[in-house]
Amino acid sequence: MSIADWMLLFGHFLLLSLLSIGGAITVASDMHRVMVDQMGLITDAQFSTSIAIAQASPGPNVLFVAVMGYQAAGILGALTTLTGIMLPSTTLALVAARWGHARRHWLSVQAFKAGMAPLVVGLLLSTGWILTTATEGWHHLPLTVAAALLVWRTRLHLLVLISIGALVGALGWI
Numbered sequence: 721m722s723i724a725d726w727m728l729l730f731g732h733f734l735l736l737s738l739l740s741i742g743g744a745i746t747v748a749s750d751m752h753r754v755m756v757d758q759m760g761l762i763t764d765a766q767f768s769t770s771i772a773i774a775q776a777s778p779g780p781n782v783l784f785v786a787v788m789g790y791q792a793a794g795i796l797g798a799l800t801t802l803t804g805i806m807l808p809s810t811t812l813a814l815v816a817a818r819w820g821h822a823r824r825h826w827l828s829v830q831a832f833k834a835g836m837a838p839l840v841v842g843l844l845l846s847t848g849w850i851l852t853t854a855t856e857g858w859h860h861l862p863l864t865v866a867a868a869l870l871v872w873r874t875r876l877h878l879l880v881l882i883s884i885g886a887l888v889g890a891l892g893w894i
Contacts, residue, residue: 721793725759726800729792733785733804738812741836744782744805745771746843749850751788761792764854771851776882782806860894 721729732754736747748771755761762770770791774784782805789801823829852864863885870876888894 721761726796729754729759729761729797730800730804733801734808737805737807737809740805740809740843742840742843744785745847746840748784748847751785752850752854755788755792759792761797762788766791768851768854776886863888863894 740747770787771784786798786802789797
């Protein structure tokens with residue numbers, strides 16, 4: 721990769737950081753567009769695997785960004801993508817949290833929080849769409865819909881759903 725490519729990758733992840741309301745997974749569809757479609761740094765399979773590995777491992781789910789960066793360009797790629805996605809959002813979150821907490825009783829602050837919920841849901845749905853279309857076949861769709869409904873309508877612990885998903889995958893059903 722050239723210096724321009726490194727700067728483009730870092731700059732894009734800086735921008736995505738500011739758009740990733742609800743976590744880095746909400747902008748995974750745009751990461752896919754840049755890293756797979758435009759720059760050709762990783763394949764569809766590597767992209768999906770990066771997310772799966774990070775979701776299955778303990779710790780924050782933003783680790784998929786480092787895994788994608790590592791697959792694209794080794795340690796320097798991991799540092800570039802992870803620093804790019806973390807630096808602006810962390811700084812902004814710290815400043816905004818202090819400001820919002822001091823003004824938590826303002827009607828405008830409460831309205832902003834309520835208005836962000838549909839945006840986060842929409843971004844999560846777009847990421848789910850990218851991950852679903854990258855998977856061959858249709859067998860995963862009923863499991864995906866069932867898991868979404870269980871999360872939405874029950875208090876079933878997420879580790880139970882992850883365990884069921886792991887079992888279904890281990891049995892080769894998906």
